[in-house]
Every structure is written in C-alpha cells, then in structure tokens.
Amino acid sequence: MLENKNTQRTTLAELGEFGLINHLTKHFTIQNSSTFKGVGDDAAVLKSTKKQTLITTDLLIEGVHFDLSYMPLKHLGYKAVMVNLSDVYAMNGKAEQITVSVAVSNRFSLEALEELYAGIQLACNTYKIDLIGGDTTSSTKGMLLSITAIGTAKKSDVVYRNTAKPTDLIVVSGDLGAAYLGLQVLEREKQVFQVNPKNQPDLDNYTYLIERQLKPEARKDVVEILAELDVKPTAMIDVSDGLSSEIMHICSQSNVGCKIYEDKIPLDPQVISTCEEFNMDSTMVALSGGEDYELLFTVAISDFDKIKANPNFTIIGHITEKNQGINLVTRADQEIELKAQGWNALKE
Amino acid sequence: MLENKNTQRTTLAELGEFGLINHLTKHFTIQNSSTFKGVGDDAAVLKSTKKQTLITTDLLIEGVHFDLSYMPLKHLGYKAVMVNLSDVYAMNGKAEQITVSVAVSNRFSLEALEELYAGIQLACNTYKIDLIGGDTTSSTKGMLLSITAIGTAKKSDVVYRNTAKPTDLIVVSGDLGAAYLGLQVLEREKQVFQVNPKNQPDLDNYTYLIERQLKPEARKDVVEILAELDVKPTAMIDVSDGLSSEIMHICSQSNVGCKIYEDKIPLDPQVISTCEEFNMDSTMVALSGGEDYELLFTVAISDFDKIKANPNFTIIGHITEKNQGINLVTRADQEIELKAQGWNALKE
Numbered sequence: 302m303l304e305n306k307n308t309q310r311t312t313l314a315e316l317g318e319f320g321l322i323n324h325l326t327k328h329f330t331i332q333n334s335s336t337f338k339g340v341g342d343d344a345a346v347l348k349s350t351k352k353q354t355l356i357t358t359d360l361l362i363e364g365v366h367f368d369l370s371y372m373p374l375k376h377l378g379y380k381a382v383m384v385n386l387s388d389v390y391a392m393n394g395k396a397e398q399i400t401v402s403v404a405v406s407n408r409f410s411l412e413a414l415e416e417l418y419a420g421i422q423l424a425c426n427t428y429k430i431d432l433i434g435g436d437t438t439s440s441t442k443g444m445l446l447s448i449t450a451i452g453t454a455k456k457s458d459v460v461y462r463n464t465a466k467p468t469d470l471i472v473v474s475g476d477l478g479a480a481y482l483g484l485q486v487l488e489r490e491k492q493v494f495q496v497n498p499k500n501q502p503d504l505d506n507y508t509y510l511i512e513r514q515l516k517p518e519a520r521k522d523v524v525e526i527l528a529e530l531d532v533k534p535t536a537m538i539d540v541s542d543g544l545s546s547e548i549m550h551i552c553s554q555s556n557v558g559c560k561i562y563e564d565k566i567p568l569d570p571q572v573i574s575t576c577e578e579f580n581m582d583s584t585m586v587a588l589s590g591g592e593d594y595e596l597l598f599t600v601a602i603s604d605f606d607k608i609k610a611n612p613n614f615t616i617i618g619h620i621t622e623k624n625q626g627i628n629l630v631t632r633a634d635q636e637i638e639l640k641a642q643g644w645n646a647l648k649e
Numbered sequence: 650m651l652e653n654k655n656t657q658r659t660t661l662a663e664l665g666e667f668g669l670i671n672h673l674t675k676h677f678t679i680q681n682s683s684t685f686k687g688v689g690d691d692a693a694v695l696k697s698t699k700k701q702t703l704i705t706t707d708l709l710i711e712g713v714h715f716d717l718s719y720m721p722l723k724h725l726g727y728k729a730v731m732v733n734l735s736d737v738y739a740m741n742g743k744a745e746q747i748t749v750s751v752a753v754s755n756r757f758s759l760e761a762l763e764e765l766y767a768g769i770q771l772a773c774n775t776y777k778i779d780l781i782g783g784d785t786t787s788s789t790k791g792m793l794l795s796i797t798a799i800g801t802a803k804k805s806d807v808v809y810r811n812t813a814k815p816t817d818l819i820v821v822s823g824d825l826g827a828a829y830l831g832l833q834v835l836e837r838e839k840q841v842f843q844v845n846p847k848n849q850p851d852l853d854n855y856t857y858l859i860e861r862q863l864k865p866e867a868r869k870d871v872v873e874i875l876a877e878l879d880v881k882p883t884a885m886i887d888v889s890d891g892l893s894s895e896i897m898h899i900c901s902q903s904n905v906g907c908k909i910y911e912d913k914i915p916l917d918p919q920v921i922s923t924c925e926e927f928n929m930d931s932t933m934v935a936l937s938g939g940e941d942y943e944l945l946f947t948v949a950i951s952d953f954d955k956i957k958a959n960p961n962f963t964i965i966g967h968i969t970e971k972n973q974g975i976n977l978v979t980r981a982d983q984e985i986e987l988k989a990q991g992w993n994a995l996k997e
Binding site: 337338341342343344345346347348349350351352353354355356357358359360362363364365366387388389391392394398400402403404433434435436438439440441442443445447449450451452456459461462463537538539554 | 685686689690691692693694695696697698699700701702703704705706707708710711712713714735736737739740742746748750751752781782783784786787788789790791793795797798799800804807809810811885886887902
C-alpha cells in the first residue's frame with residue numbers, strides 16, 4: 302500500500318552538495334517578517350525582536366525513530382517538522398523558523414529526497430514556518446534527520462515545566478494513545494505483508510490511528526485558543542513520550558505531586574475498540590504510548606470555567622503537594638503510583 | 650597512539666535518555682546573559698536583544714566526516730563545536746549558544762560519551778558558549794553529531810557573502826592546507842598500524858598539521874581584531890571546503906570575478922615540506938584541501954593600510970568585474986580558471 306512507486310532515479314552525487322540544497326529548497330518561500338536572511342550564507346539571520354527566542358532540536362534516525370517500509374517519505378518530512386514545532390508550542394510560543402539537516406545513504410535517489418522535502422514544505426506552508434538553513438550529506442547507513450525549530454514569545458507568555466502549583470488543574474488537549482496504536486497496526490500489516498505480499502490490507506477500522514501515527518499535527522491552535530480564552534497555563538509540556546512520562550516531568554520539575562483520574566483520560570473510540578482487539582489496556586496505551594503531540598498543561602483553579610466547556614480540552618486531574626506522590630486514581634477508585642514507561646530510544 | 654585506553658563501560662540504557670542528558674550536561678555553566686533558560690524544558694529560551702540572531706547547523710557522521718580510529722572523542726567534541734562557531738564568526742557575529750544532538754550505537758559506553766562532552770565543554774569554556782539543549786538517542790550504526798550554533802550581531806555589522814565589489818582586496822587569516830595534510834598523515838599512520846600494530850609512529854615533523862586536523866580553532870579573534878582595526882569586511886566566508894570553493898561562493902553570490910595570486914597563498918613550512926614528501930602540489934592542497942576554518946574576506950581598497958601590516962592576515966588577491974572570471978595567477982604569471990574541487994560529502 303505505502304511502498305514508493307517512484308522508479309525514476311537521479312544520483313545525489315550528480316548534483317553535489319550545494320546544487321542539492323538549492324534544488325530542494327528553491328520552492329520554499331519566506332513567510333515571517335522575522336526571517337531576515339534564510340538559506341545561502343554561513344548562517345541564517347533573524348531580525349531583532351522584543352520577544353524572547355525559543356530554540357529546540359530533535360534527531361530522527363531510520364530504524365530507531367521511523368521505518369520507511371510503512372512511513373512514506375512525504376509523511377516523514379511532515380512529521381519531523383511537527384515533532385519540533387510541538388516543542389515550541391509547549392512553551393506557549395509561536396514557531397517561525399526551522400533548519401533541516403538530512404543525511405542519506407546512496408540507496409536514496411534525488412526523487413526520494415524531493416518527496417521528503419515536499420512533506421517538509423507542506424508543513425512549513427500549513428504552519429507558516431520558514432526553512433532558513435541546514436545541511437545535506439551522505440550517511441553510511443539509512444536516513445537521518447536533524448531539525449531545529451526557532452520561535453518567539455513575549456517573556457510574560459512563556460510557560461515552563463517547573464511552575465505548576467498544588468490545586469492547579471491538569472488539562473490535556475485532544476485524545477491520547479492513538480498514535481501508538483497506529484504504529485501497532487502498521488507493524489502488524491508489515492508482518493502480514495512479509496508473509497504474504499499479495500494480501501490486501503483492510504485498514505478502514507484504523508484510519509484515525511494511522512493518521513495520528515503518520516501525519517500528526519502540532520497543536521498550534523491550542524496556543525491560539527488559550528490566548529483567546531485569556532488563560533496562561535501555569536506549566537506546559539507536549540506529549541511525545543506518553544502521558545505518564547510527561548506528567549512526571551512537570552511534577553518533578555515543579556516539586557509537586559498529582560492525581561490523574563483514569564476515567565477522565567480522553568480516548569478515541571478507535572483506541573478503545575483496537576485495544577480490545579489487540580488485548581491491550583487502553584489506559585496503559587495512553588499513559589505510555591507516546592507520539593500524541595498533544596499539549597499537557599496545568600491551569601489555576603480560577604480558570605476552571607474557561608476550560609471546562611471547551612471541546613479541545615479535558616481536565617484529567619489536579620496538582621497536589623509533593624508528599625502525596627504522583628498517582629493515578631483508577632476506575633475502581635484505587636490510587637496507584639505512576640511510573641514513567643515512555644519510549645526510551647536508548648534501550649538495547 | 651590514539652586508541653581509547655578507557656576500559657570502564659557503563660551502558661547507556663542503565664541511565665535512560667533524561668538521566669543521560671542530565672549526566673552529560675550537569676557540569677556546563679551558563680556564561681552569556683542572553684541565555685535565559687538552557688537545558689531542561691521543551692525548548693531553550695534566549696532573552697530579547699536589539700541585535701540580529703545568527704543560526705547555523707552542521708551534521709557530522711562517523712565514517713563520512715570523521716574516523717574514530719585516529720580522532721579521539723574529546724577532540725571530536727571540540728572540533729564539532731568549532732565547525733559551527735566558525736560559521737557564526739564568518740558572519741562577523743558573536744557566537745553565544747549551541748545545541749548538541751548525539752546518536753550512538755551500543756558499541757559506545759557512557760565513558761565514551763563523557764569524553765565527547767569533555768571536548769564540547771572545553772570548547773564552550775574557551776569560546777564562552779552556552780550549551781542550551783539537544784537530543785541524545787541511539788543509532789543503528791556508529792556515532793553522529795548534529796550541532797546548531799546561535800550568535801548575535803548588530804544589523805550593521807553582519808557580513809554576507811554576496812556583497813563583494815570589484816577592486817576589493819581578498820584577505821585570508823592564518824594559513825591554508827595544513828588540516829588536509831594532517832588528515833593524509835593520520836590516514837597513512839592508520840595504514841601502517843593495520844599492517845604492523847607494533848610500529849611506533851614518529852609524528853614530530855607533522856605536529857602542526859595534526860593539530861590543525863584534530864584540534865582546529867574557530868577564528869573568534871579575527872572578528873575581534875577587525876572590530877579593533879575598525880574594518881568591516883565587504884564579504885566573508887569561512888574556509889571549510891577549500892579556498893577555491895569558498896572564493897567561488899563569494900564571487901558567484903556577489904556577481905563578480907577575482908584574481909588570486911598563487912605566490913601570496915599563506916602556507917606553513919610544514920605544509921611545504923610535507924607536500925614535497927607526499928609529492929603533492931601545495932597550491933592544490935590550499936585550494937582544495939578544506940577544514941582550515943580560517944576566514945576568507947574582502948575589504949575595500951581604502952582599508953589596505955589597516956590590513957597589510959597585520960600578521961594575522963594575508964592579502965591574496967582582489968575582486969574584479971564578473972566578465973574577467975575567477976582566476977588563479979600562477980607563479981609563472983599565467984592565469985588559470987579556478988574550479989571548485991572542495992570536499993563533496995555526497996560523492997559515492
């Protein structure tokens with residue numbers, strides 16, 4: 302279903318490094334007035350600003366973070382940008398620029414890189430981001446991507462992880478667990494395909510899960526909605542490694558505890574039905590799955606009325622004193638201590 | 650001679666990703682007032698500034714850009730920072746922050762990463778740079794490093810590549826070709842070692858060359874000297890791919906030609922003697938060698954008196970009208986057209 306049907310092949314050496322960068326970036330346009338000079342010099346130049354500058358970076362490696370047997374290159378490019386923008390939004394900032402470094406082995410053609418950059422460009426156009434620099438080189442194995450995102454925020458708007466306070470409400474945008482289940486579905490199809498390449502997969506029951514895995518969206522809209530609601534979160538983080546790991550970051554850095562209520566965790570119906578099919582616990586999937594790229598934040602209890610009715614948000618618990626620990630209150634009303642079981646790229 | 654004698658081994662999985670980042674970065678201190686928040690949140694935060702912000706990034710891959718059989722990890726860490734700072738200085742800016750992303754296969758121990766970070770820290774301390782973020786993950790093969798450097802400069806101080814004018818003088822700092830020859834010496838020693846591991850290499854005649862290859866310095870001092878001399882270059886670039894490739898960037902982007910005089914190209918005596926030994930042409934080595942990390946810049950002819958007597962600088966030619974081409978004037982007073990033969994990481 303997702304294999305690359307592109308049969309044209311232009312070798313990268315024919316273009317050379319500078320020709321390649323020019324070729325891949327020539328259709329990108331500058332959309333932010335803060336970008337003074339983009340690709341083409343020793344460094345990119347950003348205009349001076351009265352705001353603070355936000356910088357975040359992520360490294361994505363084939364075989365560790367993505368599998369090209371079911372991740373189309375255009376989707377990979379899009380997702381790699383999302384992963385980075387999400388970190389800027391998690392600071393309550395506006396993402397404005399990215400740099401993109403790519404290394405590929407000689408198994409990749411120019412057409413493959415064009416697909417990757419088409420996804421990067423779609424992300425840039427949709428989120429109004431300028432590509433301002435990067436590096437293109439060869440690797441000895443597979444593809445790897447290193448993206449740095451740059452954003453701005455007024456100093457008084459920046460939201461950190463270490464400023465949650467007891468009694469604050471814990472809120473999450475969207476729903477959790479779908480991206481992880483999407484990965485499980487794709488992995489299963491890959492196994493089936495390897496055994497019987499003629500098998501036509503029926504993925505109609507998993508469309509939302511697969512979209513969340515292959516084409517996640519960073520929650521730029523949440524930052525805008527919060528501004529419209531006149532709510533400044535007391536702490537915020539994006540959900541890349543799973544709810545459990547993220548709430549533990551907020552609690553440990555803020556020196557507080559929390560209670561998360563199992564029955565409040567937002568789950569899509571496809572997550573519930575697919576968990577049943579896969580014989581998995583949906584709460585565990587939401588807690589430890591990761592790659593949701595939703596925003597997890599805390600707000601003062603005085604903001605309850607502004608948040609409670611908003612369909613983008615779910616209140617899933619509250620912050621406590623540190624000595625109360627970091628706990629999940631189960632549907633059976635039992636408290637169990639949360640442990641980070643998020644994804645660990647260093648596990649052997 | 651250069652193998653890692655460290656026999657302790659702690660696996661990275663024991664620490665986990667966040668434990669590892671904390672462990673590796675805990676001894677780094679913040680040295681720039683512009684760094685508002687470094688490692689530890691979704692993104693780093695820089696203070697607002699009246700200056701422009703400079704951003705540059707480089708990707709370094711084992712087996713493509715470096716060989717750990719003769720590049721000690723501490724040197725690699727130092728050099729990887731230099732490569733990026735050099736690009737900020739080439740804009741006539743002040744480098745202030747870096748992000749460092751590292752991926753390693755499970756052949757690397759914690760102690761190996763500590764060595765790498767010791768080199769990064771030495772570079773940060775020497776050049777007054779703050780490590781503000783990054784990513785640490787596993788690779789399926791070897792080590793790779795992605796560094797982004799951030800700097801500042803007053804808008805009126807930033808120097809681009811595309812602003813050289815006919816009659817401008819072409820100036821280079823330091824000397825050229827030594828880093829490339831250092832690489833040739835180390836490659837030769839590697840071959841000898843593989844044939845006869847008991848051979849004790851005598852590298853006394855190549856100390857400068859090897860230092861230029863293994864521990865290059867970015868020319869922060871040149872930016873400071875130019876400010877003291879009250880000289881603003883009309884165009885500038887750093888010499889990473891060889892003099893020929895760099896002057897061609899300036900000329901093509903500035904829409905001008907140039908004359909470079911072979912007898913003016915600054916060469917260290919070790920470059921001359923080692924070229925004789927290796928039967929290489931020293932001019933070719935300077936033109937195409939690369940990794941010198943010197944600054945190549947153009948100045949208005951009215952600045953001649955300020956530049957000519959400075960021991961850091963050599964005037965090697967001048968800018969011409971475009972229709973005169975990009976030429977080397979040989980010692981025999983012949984003009985030959987320059988071609989970029991710099992290092993191409995995409996060559997198969």
